[in-house]
Amino acid sequence: MTSLLDQSVSRLDLAVEADPDLKPIRRLLSLPHELVERELTLKRDSGKLQYARAWRCRYNALKGPTKGGVRFAPNTSSEEVKRLGFLMTLKCALLDLPFGGAKGAVKIEPGSLSTKERYQLAEAYGELFSDMLRPDQDVAAPDVATSSEDMEAMLAGLEHYANGDARGAITGKPEDMGGLALRKGATGRGAVVVLDRLADDYGIELDGCRIAVQGIGKAGLQFAESAAKAGACIVAMADSTGTIRDEDGLDIDEVGEAKADGTLDYTDESDAILSTDADILCLAAISDTVSAGNAPDLNCRIILEIANAAVNPDADDILRNRDIQVGPDILFNAGGVTASYLEWLSFRKGAKNPVNDIHALWRDRLVTTADAIAATVEECEQDWRLAALLYALRDLNAIAEAQGLFEA
Structure with missing residues (x-):
């Protein structure tokens, strides 16, 4: 049986196929x-x-x-x-x-x-x-x-x-x-920053975009709140108990309060969120939510992975053949680690040299990365996961080469 790690590492094979010079770093990252x-x-x-x-x-x-x-x-x-x-x-x-x-x-x-x-x-x-x-x-x-x-x-x-x-x-x-106050909700908010930057590249307009969200926890609620403020219509949300819907758009503050009180008015089973008719399906709950078994049932144009490994590799070919684009986790849930980096950097600089304008630095890092992936995707036939993997592997490969790790 293929391990979880082997499944994820196998995705690097397409990157190596696109750029054979990355074969050594693919091997290095396999364990x-x-x-x-x-x-x-x-x-x-x-x-x-x-x-x-x-x-x-x-x-x-x-x-x-x-x-x-x-x-x-x-x-x-x-x-x-x-x-x-x-x-x-x-x-x-x-x-x-x-x-x-x-x-x-x-x-x-x-x-x-x-x-x-x-x-x-x-x-x-x-x-x-x-x-x-x-x-x-x-x-x-x-x-x-x-x-x-x-x-x-x-x-x-x-x-x-x-x-x-x-x-x-x-x-x-x-x-x-x-x-840092910035750290609270940074994962969900960061996903909206990236989505807003790439909306044109994805062929959508965030204002009026219909979004379904799997996950009513910290990341899912913050994403929904930020997306709604940007003009998106959150038509459905789900947790492990069930799915709630409103075609005119859910009030995210009310959803959060009802979730905390245990009074959410579920209309469907939890898995029904996956087949919701929406422009975007945001996966902000658990890993391996989308698989080969349910990928044919999806009714969206774009998947955003906020949860790590939300799409199992066995669904990749099905989604590709259905022209469903995937915003990969290593890009769309990057807001959290970016905020953590700035907290770590603040500690390193010390109280005498604080990091100024934390929010601007956080946002700039996400926007710069989104722009870099948008440039790379042109050589990947609009495969956003492949573009992100190529960009990351090239960075790691350059460092490994500079350290002489691949010398005979």
């Missing part, structure tokens, strides 16, 4: 640099001990310290962590950030934890991987089911074993600990 699996001990409020698998993968460090979020999830695995570290490597290269790719995870059901247990869990992760997490080696951040409060606890665990540099090893922290 992670370092994958560490450890056991974490959690003392539940009942007094019982619970043991959970925890991972940290430093996938590739060609461009600098590795960077990647930490997720708490019951169905995570070493394979998922490797795949996500691979994608982060490509994303950082695409954005020309001075980072390699990484990812971390704990296999646990976060909803079963009390506030005290959750703090202990995140603190324990910081302690467990204190030998890896350093500003100049590996930098963690929030991911699925983790928050700024979890990063605060993780930092507390890390500081038990590290010096004052520990704060630079964690981004997405609370603002009073050096975090």
Whole structure:
């Protein structure tokens, strides 16, 4: 059975076919640099001990310290962590950030934890991987089911074993600990910045564009809110329970409030969002949502991947044959890591030399990257994923060559 990582790496074959000089970097990226699996001990409020698998993968460090979020999830695995570290490597290269790719995870059901247990869990992760997490080696951040409060606890665990540099090893922290207000909602907002920049290239106009969103969490809600402010009509949204609809456009503030209260008025099953008639289907929930099994049922012109690996590679040919364009995850969810970079940079510069005009720097980085991909897509027959992969691989390949990694 093909692994999750192998599936994602296989997408690089088209890039190598388009540019054979990239064959060495494709081989180099086929395996992670370092994958560490450890056991974490959690003392539940009942007094019982619970043991959970925890991972940290430093996938590739060609461009600098590795960077990647930490997720708490019951169905995570070493394979998922490797795949996500691979994608982060490509994303950082695409954005020309001075980072390699990484990812971390704990296999646990976060909803079963009390506030005290959750703090202990995140603190324990910081302690467990204190030998890896350093500003100049590996930098963690929030991911699925983790928050700024979890990063605060993780930092507390890390500081038990590290010096004052520990704060630079964690981004997405609370603002009073050096975090940036920009980081909140940056993934969803960033997707709209990129979409707005590329709307003409995609052959759409954002004002009046009909959008369906899978995901009513942080990223999905922020994307929907920002897209609606730009004039888009959010005709449907879905979470794991069901789908809500309004052909005249959902009120996103009301959706957010109803989601928090548990009073959403579902009209369809959750999967019905995928066949919604819309210009754009935004996937902001889980990986592998679109596959060969449901790709023929989609009723959209464009897919935006805000969730990592939202489209399984086995659906690529079907989507291509149906002329459904895909806005790849390494471009459309890049707002989060870009904000994390600016937080890390602020720490490096120190209080005497703060990074000025943070929002403008964040936006400029996303817009510049979008422009670069728009230029590259001309040689890729309008395949936006291929354009993004080519751009990222060429960057990594140039660095590897400069370091003499491919010399005989």
